[in-house]
Structure formats: structure tokens, C-alpha cells
Amino acid sequence: MPTIGVLALQGDVREHMRALEDAGAKAVAVRRPGELETVDALVVPGGESTTMWKLATTFEMLEPLRARIAGGMPAYGSCAGMIMLADRIQDGVEGQQTIGGIDMTVRRNAFGRQIDSFEADIDFAGRGGLRAVFIRAPWVESIGPEVEVLARAEPADRIVAVRQGPLLATSFHPELIGDAGVHSYFVEMVREF
Numbered sequence: 001m002p003t004i005g006v007l008a009l010q011g012d013v014r015e016h017m018r019a020l021e022d023a024g025a026k027a028v029a030v031r032r033p034g035e036l037e038t039v040d041a042l043v044v045p046g047g048e049s050t051t052m053w054k055l056a057t058t059f060e061m062l063e064p065l066r067a068r069i070a071g072g073m074p075a076y077g078s079c080a081g082m083i084m085l086a087d088r089i090q091d092g093v094e095g096q097q098t099i100g101g102i103d104m105t106v107r108r109n110a111f112g113r114q115i116d117s118f119e120a121d122i123d124f125a126g127r128g129g130l131r132a133v134f135i136r137a138p139w140v141e142s143i144g145p146e147v148e149v150l151a152r153a154e155p156a157d158r159i160v161a162v163r164q165g166p167l168l169a170t171s172f173h174p175e176l177i178g179d180a181g182v183h184s185y186f187v188e189m190v191r192e193f
């Protein structure tokens with residue numbers, strides 16, 4: 001059984017830990033570089049990416065996180081976590097940094113200007129219908145050649161789930177709906193790597 005950490009600086013950590021356990025993984029909270037070293041993979045939760053970036057800097061986690069991602073550790077980011085895994089962001093605050101890893105540009109609060117929060121049924125990775133919850137969600141503005149699109153959503157058929165090798169990101173929050181589909185997909189990815 002893989003041990004998957006959930007970055008526990010800020011955000012909906014508990015919900016991700018529960019979803020990972022439902023998907024057959026051992027879930028542990030990760031706050032310190034030493035804890036990061038012990039996990040096979042990492043989930044970066046939803047929350048607020050500006051706060052997460054500031055806390056990651058304060059706790060001296062940003063470089064260790066970048067190093068493990070560069071070393072091939074599988075990671076999954078939902079919503080704010082998607083922003084944290086993006087190589088480039090739009091509408092960030094002054095100086096906002098990410099962990100990076102996925103060759104994409106993510107626009108913060110993109111759906112938010114039109115619809116603050118909403119739910120939609122989307123097709124995820126060709127696995128059929130999945131109920132997706134979007135909360136002041138980002139969308140993926142553009143992707144590099146190595147990035148695979150796993151889901152799109154209205155309005156305007158925006159990219160809301162992507163994968164690049166061992167890295168997965170969704171604009172939405174599968175951890176909030178008690179459907180372990182995305183977490184099961186991630187646990188399978190972790191087993192492959």
C-alpha cells in the first residue's frame with residue numbers, strides 16, 4: 001500500500017486524507033521537509049494558493065517540494081493545488097510563486113468572475129460521469145506538448161484536469177463529494193511509478 005502525503009500547510013487536508021484511504025492508500029499529513037522525505041507521493045489540497053505559497057516559504061518547504069517533484073515523485077493538486085503545480089500562473093498576487101512541475105499556464109479564480117462556485121457532471125479521463133465541485137476555481141489557459149487533457153468543463157469547454165507523467169491536477173474538488181474516482185486514478189498512477 002503506497003504512503004501518500006497531503007501537504008498540510010493550509011486547505012482541505014482531512015478530506016483528501018479520507019479520499020486517499022478510501023482509494024486504498026495510507027495517508028499522512030506533511031508539514032516539514034523530513035515528513036516529505038518519507039512519502040511515496042503527495043497531494044496538494046484545495047484552499048488558497050497565495051497562503052499556501054507564503055506558508056511553504058516560511059516553513060522552508062518550497063525548495064524541498066520542487067526537488068522531490070524534479071526527482072519524479074508523483075503528485076496530485078486540486079484547485080489551489082493545481083495552481084501550486086503549474087509552471088506559470090495568471091492573476092496571481094505580486095511575487096506569487098508555485099512549486100511547478102506541469103508545463104501549463106493556470107488562471108487563478110478564472111471561473112470565479114463568471115460563476116463563483118458550481119457543480120457539473122464531467123467526463124474524467126474517459127471514465128464517464130463524475131460530479132465535480134468548483135469553488136473559485138482556476139482553469140488551464142494553455143498547456144505544453146507533454147501535457148494530456150483529462151477533462152473539460154463549461155463554460156467555453158475549459159481544461160479542468162490534466163496529467164503530465166507522474167503529475168495530476170484538477171480545477172475541481174473530488175475530495176468534497178465522497179467519490180474516490182480521481183483519488184483511485186491517482187493511487188493507480190502512484191503504483192505505476
Ligand SMILES: NC(=O)CC[C@H](N)C(=O)O
Pocket residue numbers: 045046047048049050078079080081083108109135136137138
Ligand atoms: N477552492 C480553491 O482551492 C480556490 C483556489 C483559490 N482561488 C486560489 O487562488 O488559490
